[in-house]
Every structure is written in structure tokens, then in C-alpha cells.
Amino acid sequence: MTAKHHHEINGSLSADCMTLLEPLLSIRHYADGELIFARGEYKAGLCIVLEGSVKVGNYGTDGRYFLSKVLKPNESFGEFTIFSKLPRTHTAEACGESKVAYVSPGKLKKAIMNQPEIALQLLQSLSTRLHMSLEVMDDIKRLPVAVRIAKLLHELNREAGGLDVRSLSQEELASQLGVSRMVVSSSLKELNQLGLINKAYRSIQIPNTQKLLAWIKERQQIKDLL
Amino acid sequence: MTAKHHHEINGSLSADCMTLLEPLLSIRHYADGELIFARGEYKAGLCIVLEGSVKVGNYGTDGRYFLSKVLKPNESFGEFTIFSKLPRTHTAEACGESKVAYVSPGKLKKAIMNQPEIALQLLQSLSTRLHMSLEVMDDIKRLPVAVRIAKLLHELNREAGGLDVRSLSQEELASQLGVSRMVVSSSLKELNQLGLINKAYRSIQIPNTQKLLAWIKERQQIKDLL
DNA sequence: GTATAAATGTAAATAAGTTTACATTTATAC
DNA sequence: GTATAAATGTAAACTTATTTACATTTATAC
Numbered sequence: 033m034t035a036k037h038h039h040e041i042n043g044s045l046s047a048d049c050m051t052l053l054e055p056l057l058s059i060r061h062y063a064d065g066e067l068i069f070a071r072g073e074y075k076a077g078l079c080i081v082l083e084g085s086v087k088v089g090n091y092g093t094d095g096r097y098f099l100s101k102v103l104k105p106n107e108s109f110g111e112f113t114i115f116s117k118l119p120r121t122h123t124a125e126a127c128g129e130s131k132v133a134y135v136s137p138g139k140l141k142k143a144i145m146n147q148p149e150i151a152l153q154l155l156q157s158l159s160t161r162l163h164m165s166l167e168v169m170d171d172i173k174r175l176p177v178a179v180r181i182a183k184l185l186h187e188l189n190r191e192a193g194g195l196d197v198r199s200l201s202q203e204e205l206a207s208q209l210g211v212s213r214m215v216v217s218s219s220l221k222e223l224n225q226l227g228l229i230n231k232a233y234r235s236i237q238i239p240n241t242q243k244l245l246a247w248i249k250e251r252q253q254i255k256d257l258l
Numbered sequence: 259m260t261a262k263h264h265h266e267i268n269g270s271l272s273a274d275c276m277t278l279l280e281p282l283l284s285i286r287h288y289a290d291g292e293l294i295f296a297r298g299e300y301k302a303g304l305c306i307v308l309e310g311s312v313k314v315g316n317y318g319t320d321g322r323y324f325l326s327k328v329l330k331p332n333e334s335f336g337e338f339t340i341f342s343k344l345p346r347t348h349t350a351e352a353c354g355e356s357k358v359a360y361v362s363p364g365k366l367k368k369a370i371m372n373q374p375e376i377a378l379q380l381l382q383s384l385s386t387r388l389h390m391s392l393e394v395m396d397d398i399k400r401l402p403v404a405v406r407i408a409k410l411l412h413e414l415n416r417e418a419g420g421l422d423v424r425s426l427s428q429e430e431l432a433s434q435l436g437v438s439r440m441v442v443s444s445s446l447k448e449l450n451q452l453g454l455i456n457k458a459y460r461s462i463q464i465p466n467t468q469k470l471l472a473w474i475k476e477r478q479q480i481k482d483l484l
Numbered sequence: 485g486t487a488t489a490a491a492t493g494t495a496a497a498t499a500a501g502t503t504t505a506c507a508t509t510t511a512t513a514c
Numbered sequence: 515g516t517a518t519a520a521a522t523g524t525a526a527a528c529t530t531a532t533t534t535a536c537a538t539t540t541a542t543a544c
Contacts, residue, residue, distance in 0.1 A: 041342075041344065071480070071481065071483065072481070072483050090396070090480050091480070091481075092400070092479045092480050093479055093480060093481060094479070096479075098396060098399060098400060098480070100392060100395075100396065111381070111385040111388070112385040112386060112388070112389040114385075115378065115381045115382040115385045115386070116267075116382050116385050116386045116389065118267065118386070118389060119483055121389065121392075121393065121483065122392075141378065144374050144377060144378065144381075145374045145375075148370050148371045148374040148377055149371075151370060151374055151377030151378070151380075151381065152341065152367065152370065152377070154377075154381060155337070155341045155370075155377065155380060155381060155384065156341040156342050158381065158384040158385055158388055159337040159338040159340075159341045159342050159384055160338060160341070160342045160344070161388055162337070162338070162384055162387055162388045162391060163338040163342065163344060163347065165388060165391040165392060165395065166326060166347075166348075166391060167347065168395065169326075169391065169394065169395055169398070169436075170316070170324060170326065172395070172398055172436070173324060173436030174318070174324060174436070210398070210399030210400075253318045253319060253320070253322075254297070254316045254317070254318050254319060254324070255297065255298070255317075255319060257297065257298050257345055257347065
């Protein structure tokens with residue numbers, strides 16, 4: 033991919049967007065594990081993670097937990113409660129001490145009418161996230177778990193800014209991918225033996241990002257993009 | 259779900275939105291199977307299906323085809339090429355004689371700045387589609403194929419306006435769900451034996467929508483929304 | 485009508501991932 | 515340091531879906 037065409041794929045809100053939204057925000061603090069929104073609630077509003085993280089997922093009738101995504105600062109959720117009048121379909125909980133901003137539907141819509149740049153920013157975030165979501169769905173359909181784990185690790189590594197992925201349990205990886213912990217364990221063993229990762233207790237290092245990426249690309253099943 | 263809260267979940271563009279966008283559209287006709295955009299292309303632009311349908315998917319390096327979605331009139335695609343400057347990640351092909359509208363990035367952005375209502379409409383479409391996509395991903399993680407087929411049939415049936423789903427091969431269903439034709443065949447057999455569908459050659463009828471929905475809800479694994 | 489192509493049915497062998505169960509390692513609280 | 519909890523390793527039994535292979539049914543072109 034040429035430099036000209038290289039763009040970070042990231043669904044979080046840009047600094048510009050945060051500046052534009054700042055006057056609209058009501059800020060709330062949450063303790064670790066505290067409920068932010070529950071599945072089924074009709075209270076609409078855009079939420080933006082400012083500090084800490086937010087776990088979005090659902091509890092099955094049998095008590096099992098299905099994780100959808102762990103949101104980090106500048107990531108938003110709940111757009112559809114504003115623009116599509118749908119109820120909350122996922123439960124959001126603070127993951128560690130967290131600071132979350134809230135924007136009411138009325139305020140946001142009014143702001144968009146006055147400052148359409150806000151809309152452009154939100155459109156960027158939503159279109160990127162839709163795109164990422166569709167890509168992940170494609171991956172689920174065609175890639176074995178080991179490759180999907182490799183992609184997730186690479187992604188987490190990139191987001192964290194090239195650092196090693198500390199304090200990340202295999203349980204969490206499994207939850208994030210929607211697979212069992214056991215298959216994560218054996219896949220990581222495989223990646224480790226190939227020298228693509230260095231695994232330790234609650235920690236995975238990627239010694240060579242390029243090498244990992246090359247390994248993934250070989251297994252993508254579809255033609256590479258430029 | 260109360261009437262007050264009932265909303266059709268649908269990612270397509272509203273009639274209002276189509277009216278707003280009308281002056282911006284360049285229209286093109288495509289023959290059956292004709293290429294609209296190929297994976298990797300950088301030509302940005304929003305596309306809206308006006309007539310016929312558009313198949314969005316990708317061809318694997320081994321020739322296998324992975325279908326993402328079949329788009330029907332008033333459904334759009336390619337937003338992320340405008341708002342996120344990403345290349346086309348999927349190949350779009352006409353599926354039968356089709357009429358597709360095209361909006362250039364410049365025109366669309368300018369129109370949004372002048373008429374922010376357009377942005378609200380696009381935000382609705384995108385947030386709904388993101389939401390639907392995340393729901394499907396949840397389903398993939400926790401539901402057996404038979405239930406996912408039932409949900410897809412119910413959805414197709416609803417979209418088609420309560421009619422039977424004609425001219426729908428099991429191959430297409432399999433492609434859409436990303437599973438093999440054989441498991442679709444046996445799942446349909448199961449649904450048929452339960453009296454939830456009537457299947458025939460290239461056609462599936464749903465005799466009782468409520469009954470099918472009830473069967474699905476029993477198997478959703480998570481608490482029903484209201 | 486008949487031949488052909490498309491779609492569907494079915495079943496055995498295989499593969500991938502889950503579940504269950506328990507051992508082992510590592511961190512942390514006291 | 516030691517006890518305890520959390521995380522990880524591993525393997526067998528099981529489940530689900532794929533692959534391969536072929537038979538059968540249905541539509542369509544001639």
C-alpha cells in the first residue's frame with residue numbers, strides 16, 4: 033500500500049470531533065463493573081468513553097457472557113438509539129474506573145443542524161465501524177481461529193501503539209473472538225512455536241510485526257489490497 | 259414490544275432521503291453480472307441501488323465466492339470510501355438487470371453542509387446497519403445454523419412484504435450465511451418437518467410468521483427485548 | 485416429449501471447535 | 515514464605531459443520 037493511500041482504520045472519534053462535541057457533553061464517572069446501560073433500555077443517547085474502558089456485551093439466559101467489544105477512550109456507542117430509535121441491545125459496563133460522556137439526542141441533532149462538520153465526523157466513525165464489522169464477519173466465515181487470533185493480536189498491538197499486549201488473558205481473547213479458551217490456548221501455542229509471538233502469563237509480545245503480518249496475509253484467502 | 263416502541267429495522271434509505279439526494283444522482287444501468295466496483299479500487303462514491311439487486315462479496319484466491327449481502331432498491335453501499343477514504347474492500351456486481359445511482363464524494367459532502375438533514379438520514383442508515391451487523395455477529399457466535407437460517411428466512415420474508423420467498427436457492431442461503439449447502443439442506447428439512455416452513459424447488463414459504471418467530475425466540479439464548 | 489442443466493437429498497469420512505475434567509504454573513494476599 | 519486464587523496447559527469425548535461423492539428431483543431449452 034502506498035503512503036498516499038495509507039489510512040489508519042479506526043472507528044474512534046477524532047480529536048477534531050471531540051472538540052466539536054465538547055460543549056454538549058455531560059460527564060459521569062463509573063466504578064469498575066458498574067452498569068452504564070442495560071439491554072432493553074429505551075433511554076437514548078450517545079456515549080463516548082473518555083477514560084478507562086467499557087465492556088459491551090450480553091448475558092445469556094444460562095448466565096453465559098457474550099462479549100461484543102471492549103471500548104477504549106474516544107470510542108463511542110449508542111448512536112442507533114438516537115438516529116434509529118432502537119432500544120439498547122447490549123449491556124454496557126465500566127471495565128475499571130471509567131469516565132464516560134453522554135450526549136442527549138436533542139442536543140446532538142441540534143448541533144448537527146448548526147454544525148454539519150459534526151455529522152461528517154460521526155459519519156466517518158460509523159462508516160469505518162460498519163466496514164470493520166463487515167470485515168470481521170468475513171473473517172469469521174473463512175478464517176480458522178488461529179489466523180483470527182493473529183489478526184486480533186496485531187490489531188490490539190497497533191492500537192496500543194506498537195507496544196506489547198500486557199495484562200491480556202486468554203480468557204479475554206476467547207470472549208472477544210467468541211471461541212473457547214482451549215482453542216485460544218492451543219492456537220497461541222502454535223503461533224508461539226512459529227516465533228510469531230512470545231507468550232507469557234497474562235501477556236503476549238509481538239517481536240516482529242512485519243513477520244506476523246506476512247503470516248496473516250498468506251492465509252487471508254482473498255487477494256491482498258494493493 | 260409495544261406499538262409505541264416498534265420500529266422497522268431496516269438499513270435502507272428512506273423516501274425522504276431519496277428525495278433529498280435526487281439532484282445529486284448520476285444514474286447507470288448494469289446488465290446481469292456486470293461489475294460495478296472491484297475490491298481494491300480507490301474510486302470513491304456512494305452507490306444506491308434503484309432497481310434490481312447488487313451482490314456484494316469477494317472471490318477467494320481459490321476461486322470460492324464469499325457473499326456479504328444482496329442489496330435491494332434503496333439500499334446504499336460504499337459510504338466508507340467517502341467518509342473514511344478506504345478502498346473498496348468488496349466486489350459489487352449487478353444481479354439481474356439493475357439501475358444504480360452514484361453520488362460523488364464532493365457533491366455529497368457539499369450537500370451535507372448545506373442540508374444537514376441528509377446527514378441525519380445517512381446517520382440513520384449507517385447506525386442501523388452497524389447495529390444489524392453486530393447483531394448478526396452475535397448470532398454467529400451463539401446460534402446453531404438452523405436458527406440462523408430461520409432468522410434469515412424471517413427477515414427476507416419481512417423485507418419482501420409478507421410474501422413467500424420465491425426463487426431462492428439453498429445455495430444462495432448458504433452463501434449468505436457462510437455455511438455449506440449441505441447443512442442448509444438438512445436444516446431446512448428440520449424446519450420443514452416442524453411445519454415452520456414449506457419448502458419446494460427454489461422456493462420457501464412461511465405459512466405462519468408468528469409461529470416461526472416464536473420458535474426462533476425460544477432459541478435466542480438471550481433475554482427478549484420487552 | 486426428451487435431453488440437459490440446475491437444484492436438492494443424502495451419507496460417509498474428515499475436520500474444527502466445544503465441553504469436561506484435571507494438572508500445572510504464576511501471581512498475589514496475608 | 516505460604517496459602518490461595520487466577521491463569522494456563524492438555525487431553526479425551528463429543529458435537530457441529532465441511533468435504534467429497536453420488537443419487538434424485540425439477541425445471542428449461544430444444
